[in-house]
Amino acid sequence: MATSSLPKADLTSSGRPVFLPNEIECSILSSVDLECDDIPNFPLLKSGLLILTTHRLLWLPDNNPSSSAAAAAAAVALPLSFVTHIFSTKKSVKTLFHSPRVRFQASLDPSKSVVMTAVMRGKGDTDAFLAKFWENWRARAWENDVQTQTQAQTAVGSSSVSGSGPASGSGGFYTREGAVRMVGVSGILRKEQEMWESTDKSLQEAFQDLNALMSKAKEMVILAEKMRQKLLSGSSSKSSATNDDEVGSKEEMQDWMLSVGIVSPVTKESAGALYHQQLSRQLADYVRIPLERAGGMINLIDVYCLFNRARGTELISPDDLLRACSLWEKFDVPVMLRKFDSGVMVIQNKSHSDEEVFARIKALVTNPDTLRTGISASDAAMTLGIAPGMAKEHLLTAESKGLLCRDISPDGFRFYVNLFPEISTDDVYLVKDYGIYNTWVRVASASRILGWSECRIKDPKPCLGHI
Amino acid sequence: MRRRPGIGGLQTAAAARDQYRLVGENVAKIRTDMMKEQLATFRSQLEEFARKHKNDIRKNPAFRSQFHEMCAKVGVDPLASNKGFWAELLGIGDFYYELGVQIVEICLATRPHNGGLINLQELCILLCQRKSDREAVSEDDCLRAISKLKVLGSGFEVISVGKKKLVRSVPTELNKDHNEILELAQAQGYVTVEEVERRLSWTSGRAIDALDTLLDEGLAMIDDGHRDGKRRYWFPCVSSNSNPVADT
Numbered sequence: 063m064a065t066s067s068l069p070k071a072d073l074t075s076s077g078r079p080v081f082l083p084n085e086i087e088c089s090i091l092s093s094v095d096l097e098c099d100d101i102p103n104f105p106l107l108k109s110g111l112l113i114l115t116t117h118r119l120l121w122l123p124d125n126n127p128s129s130s131a132a133a134a135a136a137a138v139a140l141p142l143s144f145v146t147h148i149f150s151t152k153k154s155v156k157t158l159f160h161s162p163r164v165r166f167q168a169s170l171d172p173s174k175s176v177v178m179t180a181v182m183r184g185k186g187d188t189d190a191f192l193a194k195f196w197e198n199w200r201a202r203a204w205e206n207d208v209q210t211q212t213q214a215q216t217a218v219g220s221s222s223v224s225g226s227g228p229a230s231g232s233g234g235f236y237t238r239e240g241a242v243r244m245v246g247v248s249g250i251l252r253k254e255q256e257m258w259e260s261t262d263k264s265l266q267e268a269f270q271d272l273n274a275l276m277s278k279a280k281e282m283v284i285l286a287e288k289m290r291q292k293l294l295s296g297s298s299s300k301s302s303a304t305n306d307d308e309v310g311s312k313e314e315m316q317d318w319m320l321s322v323g324i325v326s327p328v329t330k331e332s333a334g335a336l337y338h339q340q341l342s343r344q345l346a347d348y349v350r351i352p353l354e355r356a357g358g359m360i361n362l363i364d365v366y367c368l369f370n371r372a373r374g375t376e377l378i379s380p381d382d383l384l385r386a387c388s389l390w391e392k393f394d395v396p397v398m399l400r401k402f403d404s405g406v407m408v409i410q411n412k413s414h415s416d417e418e419v420f421a422r423i424k425a426l427v428t429n430p431d432t433l434r435t436g437i438s439a440s441d442a443a444m445t446l447g448i449a450p451g452m453a454k455e456h457l458l459t460a461e462s463k464g465l466l467c468r469d470i471s472p473d474g475f476r477f478y479v480n481l482f483p484e485i486s487t488d489d490v491y492l493v494k495d496y497g498i499y500n501t502w503v504r505v506a507s508a509s510r511i512l513g514w515s516e517c518r519i520k521d522p523k524p525c526l527g528h529i
Numbered sequence: 530m531r532r533r534p535g536i537g538g539l540q541t542a543a544a545a546r547d548q549y550r551l552v553g554e555n556v557a558k559i560r561t562d563m564m565k566e567q568l569a570t571f572r573s574q575l576e577e578f579a580r581k582h583k584n585d586i587r588k589n590p591a592f593r594s595q596f597h598e599m600c601a602k603v604g605v606d607p608l609a610s611n612k613g614f615w616a617e618l619l620g621i622g623d624f625y626y627e628l629g630v631q632i633v634e635i636c637l638a639t640r641p642h643n644g645g646l647i648n649l650q651e652l653c654i655l656l657c658q659r660k661s662d663r664e665a666v667s668e669d670d671c672l673r674a675i676s677k678l679k680v681l682g683s684g685f686e687v688i689s690v691g692k693k694k695l696v697r698s699v700p701t702e703l704n705k706d707h708n709e710i711l712e713l714a715q716a717q718g719y720v721t722v723e724e725v726e727r728r729l730s731w732t733s734g735r736a737i738d739a740l741d742t743l744l745d746e747g748l749a750m751i752d753d754g755h756r757d758g759k760r761r762y763w764f765p766c767v768s769s770n771s772n773p774v775a776d777t
Contacts, residue, residue: 086590116591247552254556258563265567269574272582279595286602289568332590361684361703367633374597375586377608377626380680406700407682440711440748450748451701474765
């Protein structure tokens with residue numbers, strides 16, 4: 063096996079790993095080397111991020127210096143299913159001087175298994191990591207996935223074809239009407255009765271204590287889904303009670319929350335010292351969809367709500383959110399935090415940034431009409447389709463960039479295109495045959511013929527000395 | 530079923546069918562009721578767990594995601610801390626943070642109807658509805674929770690219009706209400722509060738707030754001198770647009 067080493071891991075644009083459907087992040091350690099002496103040409107994996115999930119062991123390069131593209135190319139993943147043995151750490155004098163390390167055996171190739179070593183050079187609880195590693199490896203979450211998939215398939219099959227028998231196993235608590243072909247009416251009734259009782263029983267069992275609920279979690283999730291669908295379909299076909307509608311609307315809202323939900327939120331517990339950094343990346347990934355919906359700019363407080371909802375019980379505080387946002391400057395992410403003078407903070411797309419807005423403002427102020435009359439904040443607001451407050455903000459920024467000139471007069475606060483850059487300092491009376499200055503002169507003189515000869519003194523437009 | 534001839538036979542068959550249908554409907558109804566009951570149990574149990582075992586749930590990432598999924602499916606709010614002694618006294622703990630998330634959520638949900646301006650009282654009522662009568666939320670709690678959001682900029686604030694307290698969740702920079710008023714003003718060059726309320730079917734708080742902001746921004750001017758005694762808001766920026774400066 064010459065080059066076939068570890069499978070590649072996909073990264074998001076902000077440098078977070080892309081997780082598998084049910085994969086959940088459990089622990090993160092920084093400054094970890096991954097070594098393997100058994101494979102020739104094993105890539106140099108030095109001081110990176112080691113992420114343990116329920117399904118895989120991921121190694122990402124610490125991407126401070128290099129670009130995110132380079133980071134994405136170097137990231138590797140080892141499915142836990144490949145791991146055949148985890149060595150327990152031997153306590154000896156030698157280990158006291160060494161950086162702590164975790165050794166395990168993995169078979170990347172069916173024929174041959176290799177020993178790999180993760181050397182933890184950074185701070186972090188190695189023992190806790192090892193314990194988690196063991197736990198996740200033993201739990202074999204990836205096998206459950208295959209099971210639930212087939213279960214879901216059979217569940218879908220039975221409800222749509224309605225051919226299979228009544229309530230079989232944990233998958234079917236309720237079957238559709240007509241699916242139950244029993245002897246006589248009493249048979250049907252008995253069957254119904256049994257079903258309710260079994261559901262009741264499993265509910266009771268599951269909620270005895272936390273451990274019971276944990277072991278039955280998957281089953282309960284399926285049950286919850288079943289109940290919901292049944293009730294929702296019932297209430298939509300005959301909107302009988304208002305209570306149903308209320309349930310429906312509430313679920314719709316939460317459904318939306320869940321649809322953009324975060325399966326594996328970064329937590330202080332899993333990420334440790336890397337908490338804010340990882341949180342920042344996750345937020346950058348998450349915020350893209352709400353941002354698109356809001357049209358490229360969204361209030362930070364709205365994001366606070368949405369992000370926390372997506373995280374479920376893993377609430378973050380406003381301070382954490384702010385810290386995460388302010389870290390964006392250091393990473394290569396497509397979003398940015400923007401603070402207005404009024405104190406309002408928003409998140410916006412970098413692509414939705416000033417350059418694009420300036421281009422539109424420029425187009426607006428250089429058309430023949432506005433060359434003469436200028437634009438106000440409200441004109442800009444209407445043309446750009448944004449709020450006047452925002453438009454004013456943009457105009458002022460454009461002014462500070464030298465794109466516009468202001469005019470404060472009894473007519474209000476108006477902005478004109480800045481013509482000064484086109485006037486050469488050698489000959490202020492020279493009007494070139496091209497350019498916006500020329501256009502302006504023509505427009506202005508045309509209007510002068512109409513009787514508009516007044517040259518306002520406060521007007522900073524270059525109407526110097528009556529050309 | 531054996532088929533019998535004659536009209537009597539038909540009638541019996543029809544009666545039997547009716548009977549079956551009745552039983553069927555009955556069963557269906559009982560089933561829905563049962564399910565609702567079970568769902569209610571499910572819900573209350575989940576809520577209980579969310580509150581009691583919060584820390585344990587947090588510690589286990591795999592279970593947490595499943596728990597979260599359950600909550601979402603049956604419509605339970607997983608954010609359910611109690612307002613404890615310390616939370617009330619010092620404002621620490623998750624309670625006010627959670628309340629904050631819930632408040633913003635309500636504001637987001639009602640924004641299409643009220644343009645991001647909601648009466649504090651109404652907000653409290655909506656909040657209490659969600660909290661499933663376990664614990665009442667006072668206006669003071671709301672204010673405290675909102676003050677926790679201050680870190681994230683001034684996009685969320687409590688303003689007073691008359692005696693009422695309103696919560697504004699849309700900052701001026703992102704508020705599109707002003708555009709609508711400007712559009713309305715284009716016809717005559719001015720608007721009145723009544724006109725805005727009537728034409729855009731807004732509440733008076735929303736109209737007054739938007740007009741006040743436009744006034745602060747220097748876009749509007751007040752005219753109290755008209756014969757009908759109604760305050761007019763003139764918009765020079767709009768009117769000068771419709772009849773160009775050329776006529777000065």
